[in-house]
Amino acid sequence: MDVYKLVYDFAAKAGSLEGYVYPKGLDVKYLSPWTDHLVELYRSLPPEVKDKIQSECNETLGRTIQSLLPVLGEDHEVIKKLKSLVKGKLPSSPDDFPHNRK
Numbered sequence: 001m002d003v004y005k006l007v008y009d010f011a012a013k014a015g016s017l018e019g020y021v022y023p024k025g026l027d028v029k030y031l032s033p034w035t036d037h038l039v040e041l042y043r044s045l046p047p048e049v050k051d052k053i054q055s056e057c058n059e060t061l062g063r064t065i066q067s068l069l070p071v072l073g074e075d076h077e078v079i080k081k082l083k084s085l086v087k088g089k090l091p092s093s094p095d096d097f098p099h100n101r102k
Helices: 003-021 028-044 047-072 077-083
Strands: none
Touching: 003 028, 003 047, 028 047, 028 077, 047 077
């Protein structure tokens, strides 16, 4: 598969997951397959592509994790899978966007 399509597909799914889980009511039955697909897409990316998008991935998926932690808890399989895609420190909250930092 074309690397640009892989990057777009991964980013679109990661961003939509972040929006879906942003603090509000959510249906958790969709999270496991969604997360499995996201992990599969991430792993299919070439290392040099991951290197270039990792900081944005850390932020998007980190905010997603912060949204899900109060609902699922630290030991939930979805949290563990998402954390496997984040390298480094998680954002402080679901609202921790770069433009909000001082």
